[in-house]
Amino acid sequence: MRNLPMDETGALIIDRRGPRFGAAVTTAVLAVAVVVQGPVGIALVAWQTVAFALGSLLGLRWSPYGNLFRYLKRRLDLGPPPETEPEGPPRFAQTCGLVVLLLADGSFLAGATTAGWVLVGVVLVLSTLLATTGLCIGCELHALGSRLRARRSGA
Numbered sequence: 001m002r003n004l005p006m007d008e009t010g011a012l013i014i015d016r017r018g019p020r021f022g023a024a025v026t027t028a029v030l031a032v033a034v035v036v037q038g039p040v041g042i043a044l045v046a047w048q049t050v051a052f053a054l055g056s057l058l059g060l061r062w063s064p065y066g067n068l069f070r071y072l073k074r075r076l077d078l079g080p081p082p083e084t085e086p087e088g089p090p091r092f093a094q095t096c097g098l099v100v101l102l103l104a105d106g107s108f109l110a111g112a113t114t115a116g117w118v119l120v121g122v123v124l125v126l127s128t129l130l131a132t133t134g135l136c137i138g139c140e141l142h143a144l145g146s147r148l149r150a151r152r153s154g155a
Contacts, residue, residue, distance in 0.1 A: 011088065014060055015073070015081035019090040019139075022065035023130035026051070026097070030124040034117065042108050045120055049105055052098035060087050063094070093130075093138020097123050 005013045026048060033044035055063030072078075100123050107116035130136045 011086050012060060013084045014087055016083040016085050018066050018069045020131055020134055021069040023127040025065045026127040027131050030120055034120060045101060045104055049101040052094050052101060056091060056095040056098045060091055089139035089142040092142040093136050096138040
């Protein structure tokens, strides 16, 4: 794995196009899952849960879709990122997606398939929003939490 850029605090800095690409792949995976449902659909949801877990728990450098984006960026010579951002907000968004998909997986295991597909639908809608508009609700929640923590600490 190639060295990735870090800021002065040692936090990973990512190309802003990466999360949007990852959201597009997530949208495709979950859309197919919702359409086919059954064992294949549930397997796709399980795969997406693993993809979120890797990025969320190990960091975005381990995200399968982030690695695919970096590979394509090099192969297609997309050049330097027009904008960068810290890893924290997109990683938090992946954690939110992970939690919701874990609930969906649990619903499937418990036989509550309708509840499971509703939860998958929530993640599908939010990833579609990020992929098509660039608006990341998880990132916005991260920013709100940061502002609230700063206000509480008096900073």
